[in-house]
Amino acid sequence: MTRVLVGTYAAKGGAGLVPLAHDPGTGRWSASDAVARAPNASFGVASARFGHRYLVDEEAGTVAAYDRDGARLAEVESGAAPCHLALSADERRLAAANYAEGSVTLFPLDERGLPTAGETWRNRGRGLDAERQEGPHAHWVGFRGDDLLCVDLGTDRILAHPATGPDVPRTVYAAPPGSGPRHLAFHPALPLAYLVSELASTLTVLRVAGPVLEAAAILSTLPHGVDADSLGGAIAIDAGARLLHVTNRGHDSIASFALDGEGMPRPLGHVPSGGRSPRFLLPLADHVLVAHEEGGGVAAVRRGADGRPVGAPVMIDVPGAAFLMEE
Structure with missing residues (x-):
């Protein structure tokens, strides 16, 4: 039986961290009562070393550690609207991207894997879009070698800080002005990364060229000829790195x-996500799951023989769904 956890927004009726289960015998998906009172968990990561889950509370501006039974072990201040987390390879540090203030916070983890007070540094600058890029908006963080990378939607840049602590960042990629880069995914075997840009609805292929990233191709995430009022959303690479998926919020x-x-990447096509504003997606062996920020609920889209999502989505009632992670 496949089990998945759903982070939810409290203002949209979310109860906390909600388990989903798929019964392969009946083919049915079902939601259970929340396993943790983890409000506004719009992103999280799991620790293999300690067995904890680290979740943001986007509304409160905090990051908390939970055990396998859903008990809160520790909570620390992060910044305004934390929306993404990353663990270092040795699981000694945890980083958070704080969207509203355009900052990154680096938390040391103690011997039990619990976060302690972190150091925060703010990005600087703005972009072309007066409404969405009036200042920096950190939207993704990730450890890469000696660097802590940050994708900043507000300044159209990917920045690198020393992974040991805050310092003056360097720009490793300058995105097209006004494109609003959102999330980054690295290829598991090749020196490539893939960037989804929210405001432009594009997928950019980035080559790792020493200390910088260089654009090799930029593709639309929307169907050819479609000029929809839409925003790029989530990005995920399948196990085996044969397929890549991106959500379009609006389309x-x-x-x-x-x-x-x-x-x-070669475009294969599009399928309906099953709701309004697909914020997050999670590819599984037989399905792709999608959490819908505005419409609420999780959609399960069956995967065909070639791995592509096919057919009509099956909706699972999870109010306030915002994030998905395997249990």
Whole structure:
């Protein structure tokens, strides 16, 4: 039986961290009562070393650690609207991207894997969009070698800080002005990364060129000829790195791309996501799950023989769904 956890927004009726289960015998998905009173958990990561889950509370501006039974072990201040987390490879540090204030916070983890008071540094600058890019908006963080990378939607940049602590960042990629980069995913075997840009609804292939990233291709995440009022959303690479998926919020679809032997994407098509504003997606062996920020609920889209999402989504009632992670 497949089990998944759903983070939810309290203002949209979310009860906390909600388990989903899929019974392969009946093919049915079902939601259970929340296993943790974890409000506004719009992102989280799991620790293999300690067995904890680290979840943001986007509304309160905090990050908390929970055990497997859903008990809160520790909570620390992060910044305004934390929306993404990353663990270092040795699981000694935890980083958070704080969207509203455009900052990154780095938390040391103690011997029990619990976060302690962190150091915060703010990005600087703005972009072309006066409403969405009036200042920096950190939307993704990730450890990469000696760097802590930050994707900043507000300044159209990917920045690198020393992973040991705050310092003057360097720009490793300058995105097209006004494109609003949102989330980044690295290829598991090749020196490539894939960037989804929210305001432009694009997928950018980035080559790792020493200390910087260089654009190799930029593709639309929308169908050809469609000029929808839409925003790029989530990005995920399948296990095996054969397929890449991106959500479109507004067009409310999943765009799938085949990755060739050199990691270059080829558009395969689009399927409806099953709701309004698909914020997060999680590829599983037989399904792709999608959490809908505005419409609420989780959609389960069956995968065909080639791995692509196919057919009509099956809706699962989870109010306030915002984030998905395997249990």
